Amino acid sequence: MESRFTGRVLHCRKRHIGRRGDVDLLIMCNYCGCRSIEPIAELSAEHEQVLNLRGDIRRAVRGQDFKHAVGLVRELREVLCVHDAVEELAVYPAMGRLEEFADKVGTLFDEHDEMDDVMDGILAAADAGEDPAGMEWPRLLANLDVLSEHIDHEEHGMFPAAAVSLDTEDWERATAVRAARHAAR
Ligand SMILES: [Fe+2]
Numbered sequence: 001m002e003s004r005f006t007g008r009v010l011h012c013r014k015r016h017i018g019r020r021g022d023v024d025l026l027i028m029c030n031y032c033g034c035r036s037i038e039p040i041a042e043l044s045a046e047h048e049q050v051l052n053l054r055g056d057i058r059r060a061v062r063g064q065d066f067k068h069a070v071g072l073v074r075e076l077r078e079v080l081c082v083h084d085a086v087e088e089l090a091v092y093p094a095m096g097r098l099e100e101f102a103d104k105v106g107t108l109f110d111e112h113d114e115m116d117d118v119m120d121g122i123l124a125a126a127d128a129g130e131d132p133a134g135m136e137w138p139r140l141l142a143n144l145d146v147l148s149e150h151i152d153h154e155e156h157g158m159f160p161a162a163a164v165s166l167d168t169e170d171w172e173r174a175t176a177v178r179a180a181r182h183a184a185r
Pocket residue numbers: 084087108112150154
């Protein structure tokens with residue numbers, strides 16, 4: 001795999017992610033090999049965990065098992081604490097150097113913040129002993145839908161592009177951020 005972005009077109013599953021000069025960028029994830037890069041493999045594994053938790057939370061809320069839902073939100077918060085740090089301190093700033101990703105990176109940061117806000121509200125209310133039935137579940141479910149699209153973009157747009165664009169230094173930063181975040185827990 002090339003270590004630097006060359007501007008060539010990658011014909012994989014042909015998801016259009018933008019243009020460089022007059023060249024369309026068509027990139028996919030499942031066959032491009034980006035998961036052979038360890039920091040991407042770790043982020044992708046966390047995406048699977050997050051999507052599974054999303055399903056569990058939706059089922060718990062629909063079944064009005066709000067106490068269980070709070071526990072699942074706590075679990076989700078733990079996963080995202082490390083995951084988002086790696087993206088926000090390593091992958092997003094590095095991808096933000098590419099013109100075609102600059103705006104998208106801003107949106108991805110905002111979506112993390114919005115998700116954190118709703119999770120923190122629910123967990124603070126739970127820690128304060130409030131009735132879980134009255135918490136912001138509709139807002140959380142709406143944000144989980146946004147999170148699913150967010151993950152889809154990362155998996156099929158940003159990560160394949162990152163695999164051919166970022167430097168060894170960028171990946172070392174991602175590994176260091178993950179190690180530091182784990183050490184701090
Ligand atoms: Fe993200």
